[in-house]
Each structure stands twice: as structure tokens, then as C-alpha cells.
Amino acid sequence: MGNYVFKLPDVGEGTAEAEIVAWHVKVGDVIAEDQNLVDVMTDKATVEMTSPVSGKVTAIHGEPGEMAPVGAPLVELEVEGAGNVKGNGTAAAKKAEEKPAPKPQTKTPSLSPSGGEGKGEGVSKSAPVSPPHPDPLPLRGRGGAVVQAFTTRTPNDKPLASPAVRQRAYELGIGLQFVPGTGPAGRVSHADLDAFVASGGRGVSVRSGPAPRDGIEQVKVIGLRRKIAEKMQEAKRRIPHFAYVEEIDMTELESLRAHLNKTKKKDQPKLTVLPFFMRALVKVLPDYPQINARFDDDAGIVHRHAAVHIGIATQTANGLIVPVVHHAEALDIWQSALEVARVSTAARENKATKDELSGSTITITSLGPLGGLVTTPVINHPEVAIIGPNAIVERPVVRDGAVIVRKMMNLSSSFDHRVVDGYDAAEFIQRVKALLEHPATLFMD
Numbered sequence: 052m053g054n055y056v057f058k059l060p061d062v063g064e065g066t067a068e069a070e071i072v073a074w075h076v077k078v079g080d081v082i083a084e085d086q087n088l089v090d091v092m093t094d095k096a097t098v099e100m101t102s103p104v105s106g107k108v109t110a111i112h113g114e115p116g117e118m119a120p121v122g123a124p125l126v127e128l129e130v131e132g133a134g135n136v137k138g139n140g141t142a143a144a145k146k147a148e149e150k151p152a153p154k155p156q157t158k159t160p161s162l163s164p165s166g167g168e169g170k171g172e173g174v175s176k177s178a179p180v181s182p183p184h185p186d187p188l189p190l191r192g193r194g195g196a197v198v199q200a201f202t203t204r205t206p207n208d209k210p211l212a213s214p215a216v217r218q219r220a221y222e223l224g225i226g227l228q229f230v231p232g233t234g235p236a237g238r239v240s241h242a243d244l245d246a247f248v249a250s251g252g253r254g255v256s257v258r259s260g261p262a263p264r265d266g267i268e269q270v271k272v273i274g275l276r277r278k279i280a281e282k283m284q285e286a287k288r289r290i291p292h293f294a295y296v297e298e299i300d301m302t303e304l305e306s307l308r309a310h311l312n313k314t315k316k317k318d319q320p321k322l323t324v325l326p327f328f329m330r331a332l333v334k335v336l337p338d339y340p341q342i343n344a345r346f347d348d349d350a351g352i353v354h355r356h357a358a359v360h361i362g363i364a365t366q367t368a369n370g371l372i373v374p375v376v377h378h379a380e381a382l383d384i385w386q387s388a389l390e391v392a393r394v395s396t397a398a399r400e401n402k403a404t405k406d407e408l409s410g411s412t413i414t415i416t417s418l419g420p421l422g423g424l425v426t427t428p429v430i431n432h433p434e435v436a437i438i439g440p441n442a443i444v445e446r447p448v449v450r451d452g453a454v455i456v457r458k459m460m461n462l463s464s465s466f467d468h469r470v471v472d473g474y475d476a477a478e479f480i481q482r483v484k485a486l487l488e489h490p491a492t493l494f495m496d
Contacts, residue, residue: 053133054134054136055104055130055135056128056136057128059119060121062091066093066094070116070119070274071089071114071116072091072092072097072273072274073274074111076088080108081107082106085102085103088101088125088126089111092275096405097274097401106129109127109128109129110127111127116274116277210232210239211234211237212227212240215241216240216241219241220239220244225247230243230244231243276370282431282432285432286430286432291469292467293466295464295473295476298461299460299461299487300459301324301443304490305443319385320389325363325388327490329361330493331483332361332379333380334486334493335486339479340356341355342413342476342479343355344434345434345435353470358377358380360375360376360379360410360413361412361414362374362413363375364431365395367399367401372408373408373411374397374403376394377410413436415437417439420442422440425461427465434467435471436466436471437465438462438464438480439462441460441463444458444460445459
């Protein structure tokens with residue numbers, strides 16, 4: 052038997068390290084060649100690492116969320132033959148097995164005088180401890196039966212208790228009228244509450260509403276969610292955003308879209324509003340090259356693109372991903388719809404390639420029917436502009452002095468003020484608005 056160490060390979064494009072996202076094996080597993088070992092994430096995509104050999108897993112290195120440099124060991128295997136490591140056994144595996152498990156750190160909540168949890172991590176030695184509940188004195192009732200010497204209380208009697216006891220009973224959801232009191236005249240003490248709870252008594256909750264919920268879930272930010280967080284933070288830190296919102300009458304476009312969907316061929320996709328927005332961008336952007344651009348702010352260079360590569364912000368089970376429709380200027384309305392569906396599906400199924408996830412020059416982000424009235428979209432760095440269609444709703448508007456109902460939508464947008472002036476941004480959006488409100492012009496050269 053030999054030892055084989057699988058190291059993080061160079062995944063290309065100058066990647067020096069990758070984040071461990073998810074393990075698919077554990078120590079003791081017997082695996083086959085080409086079996087998936089671990090998922091790692093680079094700056095571009097999530098990559099599955101498969102085993103080049105068969106064998107038994109003796110050690111794994113790294114936890115999800117940790118960064119591993121290229122060449123670092125990921126998995127150690129016991130294999131048939133010589134393997135690729137000299138020596139008997141895997142030192143790392145043995146060391147891991149010999150290392151004692153850390154003792155769990157437990158915290159005992161201390162109760163404040165009012166009964167809530169205190170600030171300390173345990174019960175203070177000097178903290179007063181409630182005396183144990185005294186055993187009630189047995190009395191003889193009729194027929195010699197033993198009864199307890201608790202003060203009886205009718206439902207209409209108000210139980211006696213200090214404000215602290217009442218507050219604690221409220222927090223525990225216990226009605227004091229159900230707690231036997233051992234003090235003078237049946238006064239209820241903290242010890243009585245302790246005994247009542249310890250005996251399994253719960254009584255009737257004094258609250259009329261839902262019971263409070265406790266507990267905190269700690270979720271480590273790793274993988275795609277970490278990348279999203281870093282990218283959003285970088286965009287907001289580096290880019291001085293300014294927002295611009297314009298109202299658009301979508302009535303005519305919605306009528307055209309409904310007609311096209313009703314009369315489309317079987318092999319043609321159903322049209323959403325996105326292909327129409329893409330068409331409008333393609334027609335307007337040549338006159339605003341500073342908007343169809345990527346800003347390398349480290350080098351101080353704005354790269355203005357002739358091609359229109361449109362990012363389509365897509366919500367997936369793992370978070371927001373922006374696949375790219377490349378060369379949208381070369382696509383008609385139906386081809387645009389097909390390409391949007393293709394790259395979005397690939398992103399949702401985690402099958403998008405590196406090329407399909409990079410190179411966008413401007414991004415469209417839409418929440419569809421959940422679009423709300425106004426959004427302030429975050430620019431997809433290093434781009435300099437992003438547009439966000441909001442929900443289409445019927446609203447009363449004034450046309451030629453008459454109030455009529457139209458299908459209206461607010462178009463939200465954000466721009467990088469270092470590159471795009473406010474006047475140019477407003478003029479650009481006005482041009483887009485004119486095309487969408489008169490959709491026939493979208494198809495005129």
C-alpha cells in the first residue's frame with residue numbers, strides 16, 4: 052500500500068488560490084477514480100476537483116470557507132501501489148487522529164433579580180441563590196386524606212407577589228393564579244416559580260399573542276455568497292453611485308409583446324420585457340460610449356467598448372449571478388430572448404462557463420413582478436452603469452387633459468459619477484424611454 056496526496060492544481064488564468072466551498076468525501080471513505088472530492092471557488096467560477104486515483108481517504112485539509120494556495124495538499128489517500136509520497140502512513144492523518152477534540156465551551160446563563168438572563172457567562176459566586184422550595188406541611192383532611200398546606204386561591208383572587216416575581220412570571224408565560232404560594236397569605240416567591248416550573252407545571256399563558264422566539268443562527272459567509280458580498284462592498288467602496296429614475300409608459304410595448312407571444316412560432320421563445328430593453332440599449336449606446344464602458348480605476352483608464360455585452364442579473368439558489376449575453380448588437384429580439392434564457396438557466400444550474408460569467412459592459416437587473424416602485428441598483432464593477440426595470444402597474448395618468456389608465460413602469464438606473472455626468476445619464480435614459488414608449492422605433496434603422 053502507498054500514500055497519495057492530491058494537491059490543489061493550477062486552474063488557470065493566473066489563479067494563485069481558491070476557496071474551499073464544499074467537501075464530498077470524509078476520512079475513511081473508499082473512493083473511485085474521477086470521483087468528486089471537493090468544490091473550490093476561484094474568482095471566476097466554482098470548480099469540481101475529482102480524484103485522479105482510487106483509494107481510501109486518510110486525511111482532508113481545510114474547512115469550507117478557508118483559502119487554499121495552488122499546490123497545497125487537499126486530500127491524502129491510501130492507494131494500491133507506491134503512490135506519490137514516500138513513507139508509511141499519512142502523518143497528517145495520524146496527527147489529526149491523535150489530536151484531542153476541543154472541549155465544548157458551555158455558558159450557563161445567570162438569572163437577573165427580575166428573572167431574565169444576566170450579562171455574565173455563568174452564575175456568579177456572590178450571586179444570591181434562591182432557597183429550595185420548602186416541602187409543604189401535610190395536613191389531615193376529612194377521612195384522613197393528606198392535603199398540602201398551600202394557600203388556596205379562587206380564580207377571582209389576585210395572587211400576591213413582588214413586581215420582580217410578576218415580571219418573571221410574565222416572561223415565562225405563567226399565570227400567577229396557577230402557582231401555589233408558600234409565603235404569607237399565599238404570596239408567590241421566586242422559589243415558588245422555580246418549583247412550579249421544575250414540576251412540569253405550565254399553567255395558562257398570560258399573553259394573548261404568540262409566544263416569543265429565542266435563538267440565533269450563525270451562518271458562515273463562504274463560497275458564492277462571500278464573493279457576492281466582496282463584490283458589492285468593492286463596488287460601493289470604489290464607485291460614487293448616483294441614481295436616476297424615469298417613468299415609462301409601457302402600454303404600447305405590452306400590447307406589442309402580447310401580440311408577438313400570441314402569434315409566435317412553436318420554436319420561438321416567449322418574450323419578456325428584457326429583450327426589448329436589450330434592443331433599446333443596443334440602439335442608444337453607440338451615441339453614449341462612456342456608458343458602455345469598463346473603468347480600470349487602478350490604471351485610470353476607461354475602456355469604451357463598441358460591442359454591447361449585456362449582463363443579466365440572475366437570482367439562483369446560491370445567490371445573485373450575472374451571466375452575460377455577448378454581442379447583443381448582433382441579435383434580433385427572438386435571439387436575444389433565447390440567449391437570455393440559455394445563460395440564465397446555465398447560471399441557475401451552476402453550469403455557466405467562465406466566458407459566460409465575464410466580460411459584460413453594462414448590466415440589466417430586474418425583479419420582474421416583484422420589481423417594486425423604485426430600486427437603487429449597485430453597479431457591477433468595473434462597469435459604469437446598470438439599469439433596473441421595476442414592476443409594470445396600471446396607474447391613472449393625464450393625457451390631453453383627460454385621466455386614463457395606462458401601464459406604467461419606473462426605470463431605475465445607477466451610474467458611476469467619475470465617468471458619467473448626470474446630464475448625459477438623464478439624456479441616455481430619455482432616449483431609452485422614447486424607444487420603449489414607441490416600440491416600432493426599436494426595429495427601425
